[in-house]
Amino acid sequence: MLLNNILLEVSKGTIISYSDLAEKLNVDVGVIDAAIRQLCQMKYLYTPSGSGGSCGESCHGCSFSGSCGFRDKGAKILTITKSGNQYLKTLTDTINQNKQNISFNVKEVHPHDLHSGC
Amino acid sequence: MQAVAQKNITIGLMGQPNTGKSTLFNGLTGSRQHVGNWAGKTVEQKQGEFTYHNTTYKIVDLPGTYSLAANSEEELITRNYVYSSKSDAIVVMIDASQLERSMYLLSDFIGVRVPLVVVPTMIDVAEKNGKKIDYKKLEQRLGVPVVPIVATQKDGITRFLSRLETATRDKKYIGTDFITQKYRENFGADFDKVITALPKSGIGNYSSPWIAAKLFEGDDNIKTLVKEKSDGSSWKTVESILNSYSDGAIIGANCKYEWIDHVLANAVQVPPKKRQKKSGFDRIAIHPIWGKPLAIILVLLGFIVSIIVALIAKVITEVITTLAAQAGAALLAAGTAPFLVSLIVEALVPGLLMVMYMVAFVSGVSFVFGLMEDVGYMARVAYVFDNLMSKLGLHGKSVMPFLMSFGCTIGGVSGARVIDSSRQRLITIATSWAVPCAGTWGVVGLMSSLFFGVNAVWVIISLFAVAILHMKFTSWFFERGLPQQEGEAGLIMELPPYHKPNWKTIFTYVWSRIKGVASKALSVIMVVAIAIWLLSYTSTGNIENSAIYAVGKFLEPVGSIFGLSWQLVIAFIVAAMGKEAALGAIAVLFGAGTGVSSLAGTLVTSSVAINQTGFEAALLSAVQAPQALAFIFAFFFNVPCMAAVAASASESQSYKWTLKVAAYYFITALVLAGVVYWIALLIF
Numbered sequence: 001m002l003l004n005n006i007l008l009e010v011s012k013g014t015i016i017s018y019s020d021l022a023e024k025l026n027v028d029v030g031v032i033d034a035a036i037r038q039l040c041q042m043k044y045l046y047t048p049s050g051s052g053g054s055c056g057e058s059c060h061g062c063s064f065s066g067s068c069g070f071r072d073k074g075a076k077i078l079t080i081t082k083s084g085n086q087y088l089k090t091l092t093d094t095i096n097q098n099k100q101n102i103s104f105n106v107k108e109v110h111p112h113d114l115h116s117g118c
Numbered sequence: 119m120q121a122v123a124q125k126n127i128t129i130g131l132m133g134q135p136n137t138g139k140s141t142l143f144n145g146l147t148g149s150r151q152h153v154g155n156w157a158g159k160t161v162e163q164k165q166g167e168f169t170y171h172n173t174t175y176k177i178v179d180l181p182g183t184y185s186l187a188a189n190s191e192e193e194l195i196t197r198n199y200v201y202s203s204k205s206d207a208i209v210v211m212i213d214a215s216q217l218e219r220s221m222y223l224l225s226d227f228i229g230v231r232v233p234l235v236v237v238p239t240m241i242d243v244a245e246k247n248g249k250k251i252d253y254k255k256l257e258q259r260l261g262v263p264v265v266p267i268v269a270t271q272k273d274g275i276t277r278f279l280s281r282l283e284t285a286t287r288d289k290k291y292i293g294t295d296f297i298t299q300k301y302r303e304n305f306g307a308d309f310d311k312v313i314t315a316l317p318k319s320g321i322g323n324y325s326s327p328w329i330a331a332k333l334f335e336g337d338d339n340i341k342t343l344v345k346e347k348s349d350g351s352s353w354k355t356v357e358s359i360l361n362s363y364s365d366g367a368i369i370g371a372n373c374k375y376e377w378i379d380h381v382l383a384n385a386v387q388v389p390p391k392k393r394q395k396k397s398g399f400d401r402i403a404i405h406p407i408w409g410k411p412l413a414i415i416l417v418l419l420g421f422i423v424s425i426i427v428a429l430i431a432k433v434i435t436e437v438i439t440t441l442a443a444q445a446g447a448a449l450l451a452a453g454t455a456p457f458l459v460s461l462i463v464e465a466l467v468p469g470l471l472m473v474m475y476m477v478a479f480v481s482g483v484s485f486v487f488g489l490m491e492d493v494g495y496m497a498r499v500a501y502v503f504d505n506l507m508s509k510l511g512l513h514g515k516s517v518m519p520f521l522m523s524f525g526c527t528i529g530g531v532s533g534a535r536v537i538d539s540s541r542q543r544l545i546t547i548a549t550s551w552a553v554p555c556a557g558t559w560g561v562v563g564l565m566s567s568l569f570f571g572v573n574a575v576w577v578i579i580s581l582f583a584v585a586i587l588h589m590k591f592t593s594w595f596f597e598r599g600l601p602q603q604e605g606e607a608g609l610i611m612e613l614p615p616y617h618k619p620n621w622k623t624i625f626t627y628v629w630s631r632i633k634g635v636a637s638k639a640l641s642v643i644m645v646v647a648i649a650i651w652l653l654s655y656t657s658t659g660n661i662e663n664s665a666i667y668a669v670g671k672f673l674e675p676v677g678s679i680f681g682l683s684w685q686l687v688i689a690f691i692v693a694a695m696g697k698e699a700a701l702g703a704i705a706v707l708f709g710a711g712t713g714v715s716s717l718a719g720t721l722v723t724s725s726v727a728i729n730q731t732g733f734e735a736a737l738l739s740a741v742q743a744p745q746a747l748a749f750i751f752a753f754f755f756n757v758p759c760m761a762a763v764a765a766s767a768s769e770s771q772s773y774k775w776t777l778k779v780a781a782y783y784f785i786t787a788l789v790l791a792g793v794v795y796w797i798a799l800l801i802f
Contacts, residue, residue: 001372017501030219034184035375042367087365 002027004091006035007044010078011088036078044084125173127286130199130232133211134220135182138239142211142267143179145275170279178205186226187337194339200230201322207233207286214244214251214266217386218378224260225374228297229328231320233289235282238266248389255385261293296380298327300373305334305366308359315352316344331373334366399616400498409502417499417521420490421529424482424522431478435471442467456657461648469647472696473639476528476761477632483522483529484631488624490518494616516546523553527758531765532631541597547766548596548779551758552588554581557697561704562750568734569746577747581754584790588755595782638768639761646760650695661707666691680788681748681795683741690752694784696759708736744798752791757783 005025022029039045080088133139147166164179180199181192200208210227212220217238227234236256238244244251257264263281267274301309312330320326321343332340333356345353360366402408446463450456490496496518503517516537523530530550537543554562562581566574656663670677670684677687685707693700741749757763757780767776 002375003368003372028216028218030216031375034219034222038371039368042371044368083364087368090365 002031002035003039003044006032006039007080007084007088008091010045011080011085039084040078043081044087046079046081046084127173127175127207128205129175129177129282129286130180130205130208131177131211132180132196132200132208132223133182134184134213134223137182137211137213137220139179139182139211142237142239142275142278143177146175146177171283173283175282183223185223186230187335197339200232201324205232207235207282209235209237209282211237211239213240214238215240215247215249217244217249217251217382221378221381222374224292225297225377228292228294228377229325229331231291231323231325233285234262234292235278235285236260236262236264237278238264239268241266242268250387252385256381259293259381259385262290294325294327297331297373297377300376301327301331301334301370304369304373305363308363309334312356312359315348315355317347321347331370333360334363335370336360336363336367403495403498404501406502409498410506413499413502413517414521416490416495417518418524420486421483421522421525424486424529425479425525427482427485428475428479428526431475435475438467438471457655460655461651465647465651466644469644470640472643472647472761473636476639476643476764477636479526479528480532480635480765481628481632483532484535484628485624487518487533487535488627489619492619492624516542516549519546519550520553523550523555525556527551527553527555527762528765531762531769532635534769535631544770544775545593545596547769548782549589549592551762551766551779551783552585552592552755554585554754555697555758557700557759558754560701561693561697561753564701565737565746565750568737569741569743577750581751584751585754588786588790592782596779635765635768639764642764642767643760646695646763650692654692661688680752680792681745681798682752682791683745685740686745686749686752690749690756690787693753694757694760694763694780696761697753700753704737705733708733708740743802744795747798748791748795751794752787755783755787755790757787 002025006021009021009024018029018032022032025032036045131139131143143164143166146168148168166177166179168175168177178199180196183190183193183196185193186197186200187193199205208227210224212224214220224236238251238253238256241251251266253264253266263285265274265278265281267278309330312333313326316326316329318326321329324332324340329340329344333344344356348356363369402412405412442463446459449459449462487496490499499518507516516534519530519533519537521530522533527550530553531547534543534546534550537546562578563574566577570577650666653666653669654661654664661667666688667684670688673687674684677684682690685704689700689704689707692703737746763776763780766779767773770776
């Protein structure tokens with residue numbers, strides 16, 4: 001699930017380039033760009049206004065506003081919104097639930113069944 | 119002669135921006151086109167005509183859109199056109215060089231009952247990039263004609279027209295089975311329940327599964343449409359199901375990406391991804407192996423540069439100290455009260471000098487870090503260390519304050535300013551106190567070698583090992599107490615290009631840092647210096663006549679739990695003033711240091727005359743090995759110095775938080791001392 005994977009990567013709070021992320025998720029860089037725009041549109045991700053071109057709220061109060069190394073081209077700071085975090089929590093709960101179900105199912109197999117002649 | 123029947127066919131031309139729509143449109147219609155605006159909209163509308171095999175084709179150039187989500191005026195126009203049954207077929211252009219991205223528009227078309235022709239363009243660009251696309255396979259999987267063309271080439275147009283003619287006759291739609299299955303997997307039985315509540319034949323050109331998917335995605339436009347076209351009870355059923363889905367949009371979008379993967383699987387071959395070769399300095403700066411050592415070297419060089427200013431301040435400090443001592447002697451000779459002279463010479467003057475030294479150091483650090491940030495190198499350091507720092511729950515940029523802290527914690531704390539996230543900044547500050555600064559080694563080196571000889575190396579190793587665990591624990595501890603920001607910020611970025619430094623900006627930054635630090639430093643350092651002076655002043659110079667001696671003796675029973683005698687307890691407390699001062703303070707406490715009437719005077723190390731041989735003998739006779747080890751640990755992990763405390767208060771803008779950090783370090787230092795002491799008792 002591409003959008004889920006992107007959210008999970010952003011939630012790690014690490015620095016990663018678009019191309020590294022695309023390689024990690026085995027998609028084109030263009031898809032990453034499109035998917036992130038979609039997540040922002042759906043309000044799961046939030047890009048402080050102007051990041052990548054000028055400084056916004058994430059640089060508020062920084063004496064470097066407007067002149068730091070991130071002013072040109074590149075840096076996009078993505079923050080997961082409240083909705084995004086809630087969604088991630090649901091995802092994580094589901095994954096953990098599925099893991100429990102798998103281990104539960106393994107325990108349910110009776111030894112006798114393994115040896116029944118077919 | 120029989121008249122040839124003329125047919126009129128209407129075609130909608132759709133695609134994402136920059137897929138060559140206009141090129142194809144112009145190629146087909148030539149001068150037979152008309153430009154206007156969509157009714158009631160500001161968006162341009164282009165219509166044209168062409169004839170092929172006795173059929174007149176009217177072609178409408180729809181606005182470039184990324185999807186049929188109706189998030190913009192253009193998307194709404196396109197959607198309404200598709201809904202309105204005006205066209206006999208829709209031609210969807212997709213960029214073959216960015217196939218995955220382009221296919222999203224197509225995915226939004228699944229379930230729309232308008233015959234489709236898919237036209238991959240930019241096939242020459244795709245081929246140049248090494249992409250091999252099996253268009254026949256794509257056609258099989260999509261279930262509609264796929265006609266790859268280069269929009270400027272005539273033979274492609276001819277093939278396109280032939281397939282278009284067939285498509286308008288055969289009326290094929292994109293297959294819905296896979297994506298419907300995905301919707302069912304993700305929305306469960308609710309998906310079919312919604313379909314059942316909708317009109318069986320759909321609405322307009324929209325099939326019920328398409329409408330259901332849009333409803334789950336929260337499409338307001340479609341909700342309004344369904345509400346209009348359904349009876350009340352059906353709408354209520356739909357509404358009650360949809361109310362339990364707040365994340366339908368992302369689930370739906372994920373299904374579409376899965377459909378794209380399914381369609382393109384084994385139909386597209388791309389050349390193996392080569393790591394993009396970095397150019398110039400970046401070849402080393404972000405090299406997976408060499409990037410880290412380079413960053414460490416540059417940061418340490420930066421530290422050396424930053425202390426040049428501090429060293430100049432240090433020289434001035436020494437001169438002023440000497441002058442102050444001479445002035446003090448003169449005042450005493452003139453009959454000034456000794457306690458007043460001591461207050462001025464051993465508390466006020468050293469306190470002010472310490473502020474001056476601190477401000478000088480901070481200005482150097484700010485300049486170096488400011489320069490690195492401005493030229494773009496800071497981003498590279500953050501990039502190469504991010505993985506490692508994240509294991510401590512920190513940002514890649516945190517490595518720089520840590521490296522600076524090896525020289526001086528003030529540098530580390532001030533350096534944390536480069537971290538954008540306030541939460542990460544605070545955690546970095548709190549954690550950097552655990553990094554041993556240069557001033558630590560005077561006492562640790564002396565005590566370790568004096569009490570443990572060649573085994574001192576094991577003492578140092580264990581200190582570092584515990585320091586790493588301490589930092590991890592500290593990071594976790596302080597992260598808990600900090601308010602959660604709206605979300606943890608992940609930084610997805612392309613590294614910014616290097617550029618020439620803007621000196622005006624850098625010096626403005628340095629000046630603002632100096633102003634911020636100086637005021638906080640003055641208040642904190644002066645208060646502590648005066649407090650220590652008050653507690654430790656004696657007119658005779660004998661520490662046993664001071665209040666701090668009484669405090670030390672009072673605390674000795676408690677101190678002994680942690681392996682600390684009264685002298686070591688006081689030394690531990692006073693070391694929080696400044697680690698360089700600790701050596702002079704210990705000398706005074708063990709009767710081997712003279713020249714000061716208070717422990718505040720030890721702030722200026724040159725003011726204490728230490729009898730080295732007597733000092734070592736006094737230590738060896740008064741302190742046991744386990745106590746020495748306990749003190750080493752207590753000293754190592756104590757509050758770094760009051761200048762670091764002042765810098766932290768300035769950086770965090772919170773005295774309360776800073777005091778909390780100081781209390782944490784004070785307590786953990788004692789706890790570690792206690793643990794080490796009792797273990798050492800078993801060994802020695």
